[in-house]
Amino acid sequence: MTVHVGVVGGGLAGVAAALRCADAGAAVTLWESRARLGGVAGSFRRGELDVDTGQHVVLRCCTSYLAFLDRLGVRDDVELQDRLDIPVLAPGARPARLRRSGLPAPLHLGAALARYGPMPLADRLRVLRGALALGRVDPDDPAVDARSFGDWLAAHGQRPRAVQTLWDLVGVATLNARAADASLALAATVFQLGLLTDAAAGDVGWARVPLGRLHDDAARRALVTAGVDVRTSAKVRTLTRGHDGWRIALTHAQAAHAQAGPGDPGPGGEEELVVDRIVSAVPPSVAARLLPEGALGLPAEWADRLGSSPIVDVHVVYDRRVLHHPFAAAVDSPVQWMFDRTASSGARAAHPPGAQYVAVSLSAADDLVGLPLAALRELMLPALTAVLPAAAHARVLDFFVTREPHATFRAGPGQAALRPGPVTNLPGLSVAGAWTATGWPATMEGAVRSGDAAAAAALARPVVAAGVAA
Numbered sequence: 001m002t003v004h005v006g007v008v009g010g011g012l013a014g015v016a017a018a019l020r021c022a023d024a025g026a027a028v029t030l031w032e033s034r035a036r037l038g039g040v041a042g043s044f045r046r047g048e049l050d051v052d053t054g055q056h057v058v059l060r061c062c063t064s065y066l067a068f069l070d071r072l073g074v075r076d077d078v079e080l081q082d083r084l085d086i087p088v089l090a091p092g093a094r095p096a097r098l099r100r101s102g103l104p105a106p107l108h109l110g111a112a113l114a115r116y117g118p119m120p121l122a123d124r125l126r127v128l129r130g131a132l133a134l135g136r137v138d139p140d141d142p143a144v145d146a147r148s149f150g151d152w153l154a155a156h157g158q159r160p161r162a163v164q165t166l167w168d169l170v171g172v173a174t175l176n177a178r179a180a181d182a183s184l185a186l187a188a189t190v191f192q193l194g195l196l197t198d199a200a201a202g203d204v205g206w207a208r209v210p211l212g213r214l215h216d217d218a219a220r221r222a223l224v225t226a227g228v229d230v231r232t233s234a235k236v237r238t239l240t241r242g243h244d245g246w247r248i249a250l251t252h253a254q255a256a257h258a259q260a261g262p263g264d265p266g267p268g269g270e271e272e273l274v275v276d277r278i279v280s281a282v283p284p285s286v287a288a289r290l291l292p293e294g295a296l297g298l299p300a301e302w303a304d305r306l307g308s309s310p311i312v313d314v315h316v317v318y319d320r321r322v323l324h325h326p327f328a329a330a331v332d333s334p335v336q337w338m339f340d341r342t343a344s345s346g347a348r349a350a351h352p353p354g355a356q357y358v359a360v361s362l363s364a365a366d367d368l369v370g371l372p373l374a375a376l377r378e379l380m381l382p383a384l385t386a387v388l389p390a391a392a393h394a395r396v397l398d399f400f401v402t403r404e405p406h407a408t409f410r411a412g413p414g415q416a417a418l419r420p421g422p423v424t425n426l427p428g429l430s431v432a433g434a435w436t437a438t439g440w441p442a443t444m445e446g447a448v449r450s451g452d453a454a455a456a457a458a459l460a461r462p463v464v465a466a467g468v469a470a
Ligand SMILES: Cc1cc2nc3c(=O)[nH]c(=O)nc-3n(C[C@H](O)[C@H](O)[C@H](O)COP(=O)(O)OP(=O)(O)OC[C@H]3O[C@@H](n4cnc5c(N)ncnc54)[C@H](O)[C@@H]3O)c2cc1C
Pocket: 008, 009, 010, 011, 012, 013, 014, 031, 032, 033, 034, 037, 038, 039, 040, 041, 053, 054, 055, 056, 057, 058, 234, 235, 236, 237, 281, 282, 283, 286, 311, 312, 404, 406, 407, 408, 432, 433, 434, 435, 442, 443, 444, 445, 446, 447
């Protein structure tokens, strides 16, 4: 008998889970409340520009995400550096470079660190010692997760300048938290996987096309080809376990869903269905509301306690080239990471020849997310000019901001106890999402891993019941 799996949420976790289940022979329906797939890793149209909801970066160690892109047939749309190379810009200073050598890890960054201008020489030596000690930290130890990365760095001789110009340079972008606020376990995971174990692991990659082409268009094609019934603009309102299986009540929003079939209730309609198994792949706040009480075995108020952290992206179109790298990081500046999005966004067609579209990614943006557009413009344009001197002569053709107030779960101390594994206390129900217990911070890699794990859990468990209710 074919098992019918219902996947709730069409972010990367849900898409990965749906594909796994369909590839294993299950009948799969995927419900996504928005009109598009991809969740927070998507893009939208602004005039003639394709704008990512936030700049996304991938590392070579993100093996599940890269395999997922392979499965979608779009792996070549991601550029991956041959060798980790991060230009680091600072106001009024010579650009520095964090480039790996051909030596094995952790020696591959030794030469770059030895020459790393933003940090005094004495700090460079301390950083090497700190990195070796961080490589020995056990991320699975609850006591390690209870401690802050900042506290550990201070105890290991890392002075504020090193935290600011090196540890936070990498940590804020990958953890969406400053060292002082980050779990040591998650920080150790990031640095061990990305920089301390395999020399090639930290090579940086980015999409050459808008994220929607990968996570919506290609994902939808792959899902439909695999036989998945993809229902977008379909919001699941309740999930209840009955004698005949899992009962789902959903509302169809105004936009028509992708695979409307016979009996489609149409826009604004309500529908109830019963499936054998459920993979929940929604954000924590939705899971806390949607899943039956006790399903996850987490402490009360777990979603609020896990919390979330914002990311803000500032988008600037200049009338000329001001950033002479595909991307760069900045120190001693409110600017964190900058990316040249000219080719990938279609800016060449939308703006005069020579114009450049620079996206500035601002993580751990608690202080920025609430600022009005004018205040962000006043802060960011001079800051960009300070690190990109060519901007002083450039005209700003367009300036806008995207904000994700709940971009990721908060990667703070104690997070591990609030992240459930894929198997729940209820038969036929498994959970996915970058916020679940993947061991990773909130990343595309974590989302795909969680989807794969939840699909395996869903397919491994006995069937509750079968049948479809009208
Ligand atoms: C601005 C920004 C920048 C980022 N940068 C990076 C980066 O550089 N590298 C990296 O690896 N990661 C990055 N991330 C993190 C990464 O994008 C996420 O961790 C990952 O995409 C989360 O996927 P997910 O499927 O777990 O969750 P989501 O993307 O949140 O997907 C959940 C889905 O469930 C849907 N849903 C919610 N409620 C319902 C309902 N009732 N019924 C049906 N559907 C529902 C939502 O609409 C959504 O599509 C970034 C995130 C943001 C926001």
